[in-house]
Amino acid sequence: VTVYKRILVPVDGTERGAAALGSALGLAKLGGGTIVGVHVAGESPLLATGDIGGPFYDAWRTEADRQGREALDYVVRRATEAGVPCETVLAPPGPPWEGIISTARAHACDVIVMASHGHRGIAARLLGSETQRVLVHCDIPVLVVR
Amino acid sequence: MYDRILVPTDGSDVSAAAEQAAIAFARAHGSEVVVLAVGQPTPPIASAEAAMAIDPGLDDAVLLSTAQEHARNVANAAEAAGVRCTSLAVLDYSPADAILATADNQACDLIFMGSHGRRGLSRLLAGSVTQKVLAEAPVPVMVMRPQAGHKRAGRT
Numbered sequence: 106v107t108v109y110k111r112i113l114v115p116v117d118g119t120e121r122g123a124a125a126l127g128s129a130l131g132l133a134k135l136g137g138g139t140i141v142g143v144h145v146a147g148e149s150p151l152l153a154t155g156d157i158g159g160p161f162y163d164a165w166r167t168e169a170d171r172q173g174r175e176a177l178d179y180v181v182r183r184a185t186e187a188g189v190p191c192e193t194v195l196a197p198p199g200p201p202w203e204g205i206i207s208t209a210r211a212h213a214c215d216v217i218v219m220a221s222h223g224h225r226g227i228a229a230r231l232l233g234s235e236t237q238r239v240l241v242h243c244d245i246p247v248l249v250v251r
Numbered sequence: 252m253y254d255r256i257l258v259p260t261d262g263s264d265v266s267a268a269a270e271q272a273a274i275a276f277a278r279a280h281g282s283e284v285v286v287l288a289v290g291q292p293t294p295p296i297a298s299a300e301a302a303m304a305i306d307p308g309l310d311d312a313v314l315l316s317t318a319q320e321h322a323r324n325v326a327n328a329a330e331a332a333g334v335r336c337t338s339l340a341v342l343d344y345s346p347a348d349a350i351l352a353t354a355d356n357q358a359c360d361l362i363f364m365g366s367h368g369r370r371g372l373s374r375l376l377a378g379s380v381t382q383k384v385l386a387e388a389p390v391p392v393m394v395m396r397p398q399a400g401h402k403r404a405g406r407t
Contacts, residue, residue: 107275128391131252135280221385221392232386240366240394246272250391 108136109246113214115143115205115235118176126183128250129218133189140189141212142180144173145196145204169198202238209245218248257285257359259350259380262321265365269395270325273363274332276393283335285357288322289346290314315342347383354390362392 114129126142133140146169151162177193184191194212196204209217219236232249240247258273260266270286277284292311318340326338337357343349354362366381385392 107279135252216393221388232382236385237382240396244396246396247394248391249385249394251389 108138109133109216110136110138111141111212111214111216112138113141113143113205113209113212113217114180115145115201115217115219116176116180117144117201118172118179123179123183125218125220125250126180128248130183130187130189132216132218132248133184134187138189140180140184140191141194141208141214142177142184142191143194143196143205143208144176145201145208146170146173146198147201148198166198170195200238201235202242205235205239206243209243214245216246216248217243218250221249221251253280253282253361255283255285255357255359255361257287257350257354257357257362258325259287259289259346259362259364259384260321260325261288261346262317262324263365265395269363269365269393270328272393272395274325274329274334276363277329277334278332282361283337284325284329285337285353285359286322286325286329286339287350287353288318288320288325288340289349290318290340290342291346292342292344294344311342315340318342345383347380347387350380350384351387354388360390362388362390364392364394366394366396 109132112129112133114126116126129140132138149162149165149169151157151165173195177195180193181191192212194208196208205217217239219239220233221236222233236249256273256277258270260270273284276282290311292314322338322340326336329336339353341349350362353359362384364381364384381394385394
């Protein structure tokens with residue numbers, strides 16, 4: 106691939122996700138590409154209690170989806186401002202790296218843009234664990250941004 | 252945006268994939284490429300007996316000329332594609348430090364690299380060159396994953 110046309114950008118509603126989004130939009134503008142925003146909620150802590158499908162889980166899921174849609178709405182706003190075509194995917198809850206990689210495949214993305222760092226303490230000096238997992242498991246290029 | 256792209260090379264197949272991708276990207280976007288090959292010297296050894304056992308192939312001059320050759324090969328490929336290119340070769344005990352320093356002093360705004368150039372995929376989690384560059388680079392790093400055909404080629 107010489108010009109990246111379908112650019113996957115995972116967002117989690119935090120500032121570092123926003124930094125990756127800025128780079129993804131830049132890359133899209135450069136080559137006339139499309140942004141594919143994805144949000145993957147980490148699996149519910151209730152899963153361990155076997156409560157999946159119960160009222161507590163349903164409430165958790167509703168809130169997780171709401172936050173996901175909010176993060177994706179932000180992607181749409183930024184892409185619209187930048188004049189970049191955009192799609193969004195609200196992936197089912199699960200390990201984020203799995204949701205990111207399977208969305209990249211399902212939506213024929215040719216690059217993933219992710220932040221390099223966690224946000225506080227020692228995590229701010231290390232490569233983020235989710236980014237690391239994506240790097241190990243995926244087979245398309247990953248643009249890692251600070 | 253992305254005017255000068257740093258491409259570290261070690262002459263391996265994995266770095267070759269990153270080099271080709273970087274050259275294609277530079278060509279598509281009118282960027283310049285800075286190729287860097289790092290020779291990693293053997294650390295000094297206190298014991299004279301151990302020093303005798305060092306492979307003469309790892310002599311600094313040989314390491315440097317091998318690095319220069321790797322860098323030149325990539326520069327030739329870039330020029331053949333019509334991409335402007337600077338070719339650099341250095342010796343450094345830490346390739347990651349050399350890459351970070353070069354990104355800085357050559358004012359590169361993007362780094363293209365393979366994810367297991369010389370240390371193997373298993374080392375990605377344990378502090379490889381790529382890991383250190385990713386954690387410390389002030390500019391974006393495009394990590395090229397090995398293609399399906401290479402996937403099982405390295406150590407597991």
